[in-house]
Amino acid sequence: MDELDQQLVSILQDNARITISDLSKKLALSRPSVKERMFRLQEKGIIEGYSAQVSLPAMGREILLIIQVSGLKVSPQEFEAFVQHKYDIIECHRVTGHVSYFLKAAVTGIERMRLLIDSLIPYGTINTSTVLTSPIVRRKIQP
Structure with missing residues (x-):
């Protein structure tokens, strides 16, 4: 994982519902680049899934x-x-x-x-x- 992957994972841990557009702005990357990075992180098993955090x-x-x-x-x-x-x-x-x-x-x-x-x-x-x-x-x- 490079620095951008680490930033991407950190942002997604804060808010997995963030839009690709907002991610691309935060990371200063194109939307296709962000999608590709997310796909690669999922393929590697680093991102296992996306879920809601529910208040018990x-x-x-x-x-x-x-x-x-x-x-x-x-x-x-x-x-x-x-x-x-x-x-x-x-x-x-x-x-x-x-x-x-x-x-x-x-x-x-x-x-x-x-x-x-x-x-x-x-x-x-x-x-x-x-x-x-x-x-x-x-x-x-x-x-």
Whole structure:
């Protein structure tokens, strides 16, 4: 990635809905050049896609949880298949160390939190933390 590619990726991380015309002005490149760079970055897998950043509280998901799962009682494949269908879980990471998985969940209230935790108990030892604040939510990725 050259300097222009890095600038392009940075701008798109701030606003993926920016127009090609506005990108071309910011980068001092022609629109076809900007399109070509974007296409090349997608082909290389640097840009994986474009999506909306949704406010969890505005969607009614005011409680954010980090859940550690250790002492897994089933196979990783079985556990991962189970969490695929738990829509309160918004991220799932299999990790090294004594903890097998870190889950990020967003729930509507204490009752939903209880139900989610209860559903996970048969799969291993569960340790849940409630997020109080998030000083870094989405940091721009730079090469």
